[in-house]
Amino acid sequence: MIPAIGELTLILAFILSIIQGTLPLVGVWKNKTTLMNLAVPTARAQSLLILISFAILMYSFYINDFSVLYVASTSNSQLPTMYRLAAVWGGHEGSMLLWVAILSIWTIAVTLFAKNLPDSFRIRLIAVMGLVSVGFLAFILFTSNPFDRLIPAALDGRDLNPLLQDPGMVFHPPVLYMGYVGFSVAFAFAIAALLDGRLDNAWARWTRPWTTVAWAFLTLGIAFGSKWAYYELGWGGWWFWDAVENASFMPWLVGTALIHSLAVTEKRGAFKVWTVLLSICAFSLSLLGTFLVRSGVLTSVHAFATDPSRGLFILLYLVIVIGGALLLFALRAPNVGLGEKFDVVSRESFLLANNVVLVTAAGSVLLGTMYPLLIDALGGGKISVGPPYFDAVFVAIMAPGLFLMGLGPLAKWKKASIPEIGTRLKLAAVISVVSALLVPSVLGKISLMAAVGVFMGAWIVSTTLILLQNRIKAKQLASVSLLENLKNIPLAFYGMLLAHLGIGVFVLGVTLVKGYESEQDLRMEVNDVAKIGDLAFVFKGAQKIQGPNYISSQGKFVVTEDGKQIALLYPEKRFYPVQGATMTEADIEPGVFKDLYVSLGEPLEKGAWSVRIYIKPFVQWIWAGCIIMALGGLLALLDRRYRIANKNLSSRAEEVF
Amino acid sequence: MNRTLKFLIPLALFLVAVGFLTKGLFLNPREVPSPLVGKPAPVFTAPILGEAGKRFNSADMKGQVWLLNVWASWCAACRDEHPLLMDMAQTKRIVMHGLAYKDVDAEAQQVLIAMGNPYNKVITDTDGKIGIDYGVYGVPETYLIDKAGIIRYKHIGPLTPEILLTKVVPLLKELGV
């Protein structure tokens, strides 16, 4: 009975979304207020209905309703409650429902917070959000209904894949989808602007906060996923360039480019065509990612059970949404003007150079991801494109971008002078070169890659700090204290500083863990000691323990540094009987400078085990960097200019950067 | 370049991508074609199942067209194709040897007793070495080898009547069987 209500609310939402996506557009076109007024109530109602439907699916999981096919195939009565709820998005059908549920949250947010836009623009914006929703609801209802019944009901469920039984499963997908789907708002702004014939500074200013929030979520979502892989897979890998990881990374790269080009468009009314194209591309890549994961065209560790009919359906949807958007773009873009003048060397041009780098990087990730498919489709056989390719090409493309990152924010708007920037950055250059020489020799192994990486990380961090110092100096009034000066700097500026610092921290983390991690494959008997540098790992044996839905062999390790105990580690080897799967649960002692990472291999004779011990220097900096970036984005959002700008449309944007 | 045309570039690129994606839907990314097709089949000698002390030498097959079917008792998909293999054996049109890949002799024999033995000979590859030489990665796999000892065709996964009719039979005709 209850699942039937969930299905019904979904059908109602589908009907309402059709109204939301069509009639208000007609209303704007024919200037009929009654039709235009439908937009907000239908948008809110359909969003609420989707959320109710989502809650009902969650409830079905909570009460173990195995008369629902999807529940029976992804959950189990033995599964702990937290994972039972997370199992809602543990399979294809439920994760699609999560997709639209998050779209609903964004839709409601748009109806609440995008109030002070011109009527025609606001109505079109909401209608486009409705059209995005129509396609996905149709997809769910016609090909992937999570409420399909199983009669007679199963006695118990087939369980959630043990790999997914992890706190990471609770946070990673919703946050990632908040980012993915959040780009639909920037997309809807772009389409509304094209329909409205209103590509101007104001449009860019309205789009910016929405893009920044979505970007911050996407950053966090990707970081969560990477962290999860790090401890879950048992060998400490944190990025594999898997097709699905790439699918989330491409919108991130394009979204990052978009944030920067929006700044130019807002400021100068320039590069509007480019910015609107990026808005379309960011969301299109999100959609493409959805297609890649669910259609089975690429092999991936994350792939859902595949079904060609689903693939065709999404592909058709892509053609309508992306094809339609690009067609509209081709029709409207030629009439857009150039905007204000600025010099070839200026803050604006640095921001756009960043765009070239980021879009090329996204392009090369796309090329590498799709290349096996292209070659196969052209009859060229099967090839694989994996980490060695992406590491080499991506780093080479991004390196100049990272260097420019240090220069750009110091350049003046409209016209900048390179010698002047150079003078300001002398100190940063010295710091970076010294770090690049010093850090590798302190860590005990000198390599070119490590030196270049440390240089880049130090360059970004030091230039960012100099930027803050310059800013204080530029605005300093004799009578005002330093604190007062710091308070006068807009939050958006701090946001940018933080985001850039985050990149620097991230680059340092990646460089140092890649260059200086160590791995030992050992055979350890009880009380055996593994000595690695000043560290000693003592194996205290393994014992059987009973988990809620698994049996585990849990090893105990005492770690000492210079004779002092610094950590107790309990890596496990778990067996999940329902799916007959064995999982390696590594145990990690995280630290600012290094992680100690121990995972159990196989039991050997006489209580001995094969054991892997990794030392991962600075690996936490990778995720810390991402969190700092995301915080930067959220801080920028709190800037008061967005609140003021919304009230006073015609006012020029305040200084941001 | 014409001003309007320039703005159609993104759409054009997208449509090309859609073309590839559509094609991709009908390709199997997991099926890796063997580079050995068209090359001489690796020569091996190995014990014959149920004939203690005797060894099979693949070089002795020169001058004959034959099928090498890689299977195992632990492989569920192999049971799916087994009845079809039995039908093929009935016709006696072609020599088919089985390669018991990474299998325990007794267990392999048990399956053949229970389900029938479609093979002329069953060769054992207990440590999987012959499998590696032939580039086996997913059992069952079937190789068609011609009189000159060249691999002419390889099928990955269970054989189906459709594959047999559209791929194997025409090739056999061509090879004069």
Next chain:
Amino acid sequence: MKKLIILIFLFTHAFAVAYAGEAKPISDDPALEVRLKAMSQELRCLVCQNSTLADSDAPLAEDLRNEIRTQMRAGKSDQEIVDYLVARYGDFVRYRPPMNNVTAILWFGPFLLLLTGGFVLYRVLKKQARDGDIQAEEE
């Protein structure tokens, strides 16, 4: 008192020594394992969805690692071993695609794109600046 402490220390120390052995590498040839690891990280496990030969627990991956060990011990070079695998499984096993006609766009495309992008941006910026005569905007 001091003597007692020393005695206790010696005793516990001896005790610890008596029980604690040094952990041994799982392999008798760790150098070979390092070489295997580096190599197998660039090779694809055929039966897995998408993982390297180094990180896979699949039986075929184990067999192939053993095969590589055998060939390494026999003195084969890395290139010879990769060629051996490619001859059997095709370029599919290589995560680092070889540079050839088929992969030219893959390897050089990104850099071409970067250069083209930079060139187009320069042209457009020239146009944007028009006649010049622009004053810097003070912050």
